[in-house]
Structures are given as C-alpha cells and as structure tokens.
Amino acid sequence: MFDKLKEKLGIGKRQDGAIPSDSLTSGIGKSLGDFKDYTEDLKISLLEADVSLPVSEKIGKEMYERLSGKRIRFGEDRDRVLKEAVRMTIKDLTSIEIPDITREAERKSPFIIMLVGMNGTGKTTSAAKLAESFKDKGFYVVLAASDTFRAGAIEQLSLHSEKLGVKIIKHQTGGDPAAVAFDAIKHASKFMRAVVIIDTAGRMQTNKNLLEEMKKIQRIAKPDMVILTLDALSGNDAINQARMFDEAVKVDGYILTKIDADAKGGSILTLLAETKKPIYYVGTGQNYGDMINFSLDWYLDKLLT
Ligand SMILES: Nc1nc2c(ncn2[C@@H]2O[C@H](COP(=O)(O)OP(=O)(O)OP(=O)(O)O)[C@@H](O)[C@H]2O)c(=O)[nH]1
Numbered sequence: 001m002f003d004k005l006k007e008k009l010g011i012g013k014r015q016d017g018a019i020p021s022d023s024l025t026s027g028i029g030k031s032l033g034d035f036k037d038y039t040e041d042l043k044i045s046l047l048e049a050d051v052s053l054p055v056s057e058k059i060g061k062e063m064y065e066r067l068s069g070k071r072i073r074f075g076e077d078r079d080r081v082l083k084e085a086v087r088m089t090i091k092d093l094t095s096i097e098i099p100d101i102t103r104e105a106e107r108k109s110p111f112i113i114m115l116v117g118m119n120g121t122g123k124t125t126s127a128a129k130l131a132e133s134f135k136d137k138g139f140y141v142v143l144a145a146s147d148t149f150r151a152g153a154i155e156q157l158s159l160h161s162e163k164l165g166v167k168i169i170k171h172q173t174g175g176d177p178a179a180v181a182f183d184a185i186k187h188a189s190k191f192m193r194a195v196v197i198i199d200t201a202g203r204m205q206t207n208k209n210l211l212e213e214m215k216k217i218q219r220i221a222k223p224d225m226v227i228l229t230l231d232a233l234s235g236n237d238a239i240n241q242a243r244m245f246d247e248a249v250k251v252d253g254y255i256l257t258k259i260d261a262d263a264k265g266g267s268i269l270t271l272l273a274e275t276k277k278p279i280y281y282v283g284t285g286q287n288y289g290d291m292i293n294f295s296l297d298w299y300l301d302k303l304l305t
C-alpha cells in the first residue's frame with residue numbers, strides 16, 4: 001500500500017529517482033542550492049504519485065521553508081530530520097477533524113446516511129460494510145435500495161441484507177428512489193437507535209437526470225450525512241468528482257475505497273488539502289470487515305515508516 005509515494009518521498013526503500021537526501025550531506029541549511037534541488041525533486045515525485053499540482057507545489061514550498069532554517073547537529077540522523085519535516089508539512093496542510101459517525105448516530109434516530117458516487121466506486125459495498133458495523137454496535141439498521149436505475153442493483157443490496165440480517169426497503173427497478181428512501185425512514189422511525197443507509201445509483205457529471213434525481217432524494221430524505229465514495233484508483237480525478245458532487249448535494253466527507261489496490265496513495269493528500277473535508281473510512285478489500293477508520297497518523301505512518 002502506498003509503496004510508490006513512500007519511495008518517492010525518499011524514505012524507506014531507495015531506487016533511482018528517489019529523493020537524494022545525500023544532497024543534504026553538507027548539513028541542512030548550509031546549502032540552499034541543494035535545497036532547491038531537493039524540493040524540486042520532491043514536487044515531481046509527489047506529482048507522479050497522483051498528488052495534484054497545487055498541493056505538490058505547496059508541500060515543496062513548505063518543506064523548503066521548514067528546512068531552510070534547520071541545521072543537522074552532529075550525530076543527528078538526516079533521514080529522521082527529513083521524515084519529521086515531511087510529516088509536519090503534510091499534517092499542517094491536511095489536518096481535519098474527523099467526526100465520529102457512531103457518536104453522531106447516537107444523537108438522533110433514525111440517523112440517515114446517504115451514499116453517493118460515480119459508477120462502481122463502492123457505494124453498495126460500503127453501504128453493506130456500514131450496515132454491519134452499525135449492527136454490531138447494536139443499532140437497528142435499514143438499507144434503502146434507492147438505486148432503482150441499474151438492473152441488478154436491488155438484488156445486489158438484497159443479498160447483502162440477507163447475509164447481514166438487516167432490514168431492506170425496496171421498490172421495483174425503475175421506481176422513484178426518493179420514495180424508497182422515504183419509506184425506509186418511515187419504517188426506521190418506529191425503532192430506537194435506528195440508522196438508515198441510502199444506497200443510490202452511480203452517476204456521472206454528464207447525466208443531468210440522475211443528478212437531479214440525487215438532489216430529489218436529498219430533498220425528501222434530508223440525510224444527516226452525505227458521504228461520497230471515491231475510488232482510490234481514480235487518482236487525480238477523485239478531486240474533480242469531489243467538487244462535482246459537492247456542488248450538487250453538498251458532501252460532508254468521503255469513504256475512500258479500494259485503497260488495498262492503491263500503490264500511489266497521493267489522492268488522499270490532494271483530497272484533504274484541497275477540500276478540507278474528512279475521509280471517514282477507507283475500504284481495504286471486498287469483505288464486510290474490510291473498512292477502517294481513517295486517521296492522518298495512520299496514513300502518515302504508512303508513508304513514513
Ligand atoms: N479491493 C476492493 N474492492 C472494493 C472495495 N470496495 C468496493 N470494491 C469492489 O468494487 C466493485 C464495485 O463496488 P460496488 O459497491 O458495487 O460499487 P457501486 O458504487 O455501488 O457501483 P454502481 O452501483 O454500479 O454505481 C465491487 O466488485 C466491489 O467488491 C474496496 O475497498 N477494495
């Protein structure tokens with residue numbers, strides 16, 4: 001996971017093109033020329049790892065400033081100084097408070113989560129993973145099969161509901177997805193500590209009807225939380241998707257899926273730095289248990305150790 005970015009940051013495994021920390025042999029702060037080379041290399045490496053241009057430039061500039069005033073004392077480990085500088089720089093740019101969804105759900109019943117995202121990004125799988133997690137915590141879970149658009153979508157969610165033993169509210173394919181969400185909420189209202197998870201159809205920027213339909217679901221269901229699923233493999237396009245969905249339905253935060261297959265890891269940096277919205281969870285596989293809470297320290301530890 002993230003091996004490429006790790007290599008690019010010049011920490012851990014070395015390879016051709018890795019950041020030449022030897023250029024700092026003369027001592028950090030002594031040779032500004034070396035710093036320029038170093039930060040330039042860093043920027044290019046970040047770009048190659050799917051970090052966007054503005055964010056790469058920001059990190060390069062911050063690193064330069066952070067290191068400029070720094071001197072390596074005799075016996076101090078250069079790698080450690082660099083790692084710490086990278087860690088602090090990224091933390092400064094990306095620190096965002098991540099609300100605890102379970103605690104939020106304790107405050108209101110039914111707590112309504114709406115999942116949105118492009119085709120195949122992992123909405124339905126994430127809905128099932130969330131359902132299991134809430135069920136394990138003792139919530140009454142209702143899945144709303146509001147993807148009435150794609151053939152097979154209702155069956156896919158029904159299968160999850162059977163396996164997990166949670167309630168599903170569904171209508172016919174081609175039906176009104178907002179009405180499904182409405183019925184699911186009505187059903188959940190009869191229970192204490194209930195959570196409604198609305199699975200919606202995948203949609204593209206170009207599909208105006210589906211976008212309008214998504215807004216309608218939001219108007220009717222009034223979700224407490226709109227979560228956008230983003231495929232980690234979509235790289236730099238993740239930020240475009242984030243902006244597009246935010247414009248349409250005002251997204252609260254993200255689930256970043258398929259991170260188990262992401263060798264680059266850069267889209268996380270871009271997403272956090274540019275949108276300042278939290279990543280709640282990351283998907284680490286196809287099974288129900290394969291979703292973990294995101295934390296910046298977890299990510300940085302993966303990158304820097
Ligand atoms: N490796 C891996 N695969 C995942 C993860 N999340 C989802 N998938 C897989 O990605 C594929 C698409 O997932 P879905 O949950 O159906 O995606 P969707 O957004 O509901 O797709 P549409 O309904 O077609 O828009 C499935 O094969 C999932 O098993 C993950 O975190 N890791």
Ligand SMILES: [Mg+2]
Pocket residue numbers: 123124125147153199200202
């Ligand atoms: Mg789906």
